Amino acid sequence: MNTSASPTPVEFAAPGPGSWSIDTAHFPRPVSHFQAEIHPQGITEGFTDCAPRYGLLIDTLDFRFINGFGYSTVVPAPETEIPARFKAAEAVFRDKIWRDDLERWDREVKPASIETHQALLAVEPEALSDQELFDYVTRCRENLQAMVRQHHMFNLAAMIPVGDFMAHVERWSPLPVKDYLTLTQGSAPESAGIFHELDDLAEAIRGSEEARGILGSDAPGGTILDRLRDAPGAVGETARTYLDMVGHRLLNSLDTGEPAAIEVPDALVSRIRLAVDQGVQHGAAVSADEAARLRAAIPPEHRETYDGLLEEVLRMWRLRDERGFYSDVWAGGVMRRALLAAGKRLAAEGRIAEPENLAEGTWAEIQDLLRRNGGPSAETLAARADYRRTHRAEAAPPELGDPPAPPPPLDGLPPDVVRVMTAIGTAIMSLNADPDSGEKSTIVKGIGASPGTYTGTARVIDGPDDLRRLQRGDVLIAATTTDSFNIVLPLLGGIVTNAGGLLSHAAIVGREYGIPSVVGTRNATAVIADGARVTVNGSTGEVEIAAA
Known part of the structure; x- marks a missing residue:
């Protein structure tokens, strides 16, 4: 709902030289103090890891939170690395190096991430001593730090192939590039909220009159989920499996200060009901006639190249969301679970007002609170939570520091470097845009x-x-x-x-x-x-x- 409270004005200043742009796409609300310390380093390190391998003339993004809002500036590659970047760019499209990243993601990174998250979720924080809980919170924080970095290590594998495809299509076809992006339909099932664990649960519920009664009741969402979990046989087993997979993932934010899915049980119940009614879902798919129409608009001499570019987009498309879903989105939910458990103890002692307010502290402040060694007052943390509830990115300056400068010209650079930079530039520009405003109020x-x-x-x-x-x-x-x-x-x-x-x-x-x-x-x-x-x-x- 629209926020009704009048936000308290705050002042914004650039955190360093250059032009800083706000990130409204990922952080439309102020993030918690806890999250503000974690994300910047992970973003910067993740970009730094992949940029040299892809021959980018950009080294990284310097990302900072100002009054809780994310701002970034581009850091160019060091002059001493330019020859190596030129050399690296030669291999990007020749060897399709993003395939190596995807193979590593599927073989090593994604399975290891799932194993780590599930191991942390297997711990019952309420059963831990104070010292054990402190250690557990620390482990969850270290995991979240690693997962933010991991997410951004795969940025270029997810973005370069689609940016390259878009840039070529824009040159070749008179049709809008957005029409060509519909060809990706069905390539990323989890982006459509499709999980085989949910299909299994829905099938079990359809086969059980008792389970159908539970799901169709007017009981609160949390009660329905508990009853499904506790149901005998396949219903209970599949309910636990599905909820273990998605329940402790952040629901509508990348901030541990915001709820995980399990904290909004009505939404999960609605999703389960939809799956039961619809049966197994495989996502939308563009028709063969539409695909043929789009291909026909490509000049004949470019169609074979077009087919190859599209094949790479379809191959890599799922990585766009998977790299977040199995990294910081899940790790953030695991982290929130730990903070809530610790927050409950502190709230019971009167040290904080609400368990979720623990995320409003910095890591140093949280450690002091958990050690019962001072820390911020309950009123301070509550005020920070209220600030985040009443402020939105629309009211923050879109730019800080120097006026934005146009990207440097690519004239005279090696062709492979131009192609890499054009691909990433096209992809980044397509994350946001400034449309014309409508003239009619309706x-x-x-x-x-x-x-x-x-x-x-x-x-x-x-x-x-x-x-x-x-x-x-x-x-x-x-x-x-x-x-x-x-x-x-x-x-x-x-x-x-x-x-x-x-x-x-x-x-x-x-x-x-x-x-x-x-x-x-x-x-x-x-x-x-x-x-x-x-x-x-x-x-x-x-x-x-x-x-x-």
């Missing part, structure tokens, strides 16, 4: 990201509590979406976001599940009232608000 304009038209009830989601109000067929109106939204997105009939471009998360999941989507409206959450009747046109990028 029309909100943005970027048509997933085609189709849908009319339904607008549900303005400003925070995790609002997710409890999502009903099947609602139109999501939000500042942005992140990887963590994937669990509940299949419930929706349409998606509209303030931030985003053709490669933003909302655009990707909209296409993956065939949900009409409009992104980059800038002001949809302010203009569209909760409960309004809206028509989303994902082809034209317009959202029409019905007259009251």
